[in-house]
Amino acid sequence: MKRIFPILLILFLLATACSPTPAAPANPNLILATTTSTQDSGLLDVLIPLFEAESGYTVQTVAVGSGQAMKMGEEGNADVLLVHAPKSEVEFMANGFGKDRALVMHNDFIIVGPAADPAGIKGKPVVDALKAISAGSAEFVSRGDDSGTHKAELNLWKKAEYDPKSAAPAWYLESGQGMGATLTIASEKGAYTMTDRATYLANKDNLQLEIFVEGDNALLNVYHVITVSPEKWDTANYDGALAFLNFMIAPATQEVIGKFGVDNYGQPLFYPDADKTDAELGL
């Protein structure tokens, strides 16, 4: 089983190598603004070289929070976005900043915490788990940085009918940092936190944290690719952005995404979704 991924990769590379070299694009520089999760998990290190070889574009990847990524798109500082904050994305499209938007993949969030599980949330549905945490028997570390993960977390608190922002209880900490740093803080403090599975698996060995809540439909973390509207910004490299969008939803790429991480973690980190609709994922 472990051998399948490299073989697929080689086949893919051969296939792309055999196809006629594409004519060099007029503007070969493409700026991709994406989230730290895709970068930190190593997925982009696999996908970007494939895209560059296939299309002739050179991709400059800027890995930031979803909030900053979309701001970059709004201000014309990026050509294409790969983000996971569906509500903000819909707004982004409605305001005319984006031209095309396509569903790419999802991974899922999990709630992790210290082995003793002081709030007793193991195996509970996510809403009940958050309610139990809000009793205050242990700390909870939030990203607090307007990232896609942070927005998803606040959404879940809303479902649990609790508003940690305005209640500002002592057990609710905001790290204002990326997922890796936030996991470290949670581990050191013996606190709970919500994380994407990929970052948790990648850092698991250094953390004293266990998974307590997973598999709930409300915990899906859905990624879309968005091209920045050339009508808003004529400096945007729209041809390149569209080529990247089409690459991300192409069947061969989707297969690479689905196999990514199986070698190292025994389970995929992302699930390809290009053939699905938003509604099927509960958006």
Next chain:
Amino acid sequence: MLFDSEIFQITALSLQVSALATLLSLVIGLPFGTWLALGRFRGRDVILSIVNTGMALPPVVVGLVVAMSLWRSGPLGDWKLIYTPWAIVIAQVVIASPVVTGLTAAALAALDPRLSQQLLGLGASRPQMIWRLWREARLPLLAALMAGFGSVISEVGASMMVGGNIRGQTRVLTTAIVLETSKGEFESALALSALLLVITYLINLALTWIQQRGRRKVE
């Protein structure tokens, strides 16, 4: 967006932490730098070059080492200081002490070497002699203090790592700027940057004023 009271709290914490760290660096750096400037012993050049290298210590490297020491799994984990303002103070002292030490040594080395011999010849005790030398070099010594403060109020890497940038607890101006930038709130980030610059300027203005007043007295 940030609330006014939150900005006040962040600014106050920045000033408290950096002022305390600068003070502690002075307590360490002034005697150590004096010893390096006046001492005649083997290995002095080696120590001086290490101190001078320390003046360029990257804050992130300091942050990493201090964080690993203070983590629960680290050698100083029992102190339970990680992600507290004290952790930031410790990291900043490590950053600023070499700056104060190195500049103190340079300031005293720049004095006329006959001065210390003269003072001793006139019957001054060694502490009295050192006190005179410090007074004599007080202008460059104040510059050392300013450089030390400047190196800690402006650093972000170490504060982020050992403090954790936790809202209401360890968030300081520089880490707040990084956070606002990562949120895409560039206006807030710029406003905080301006605040940081104004505060740094006012403190340096005050120190420069003291320094120049001292100069007029010397003249």
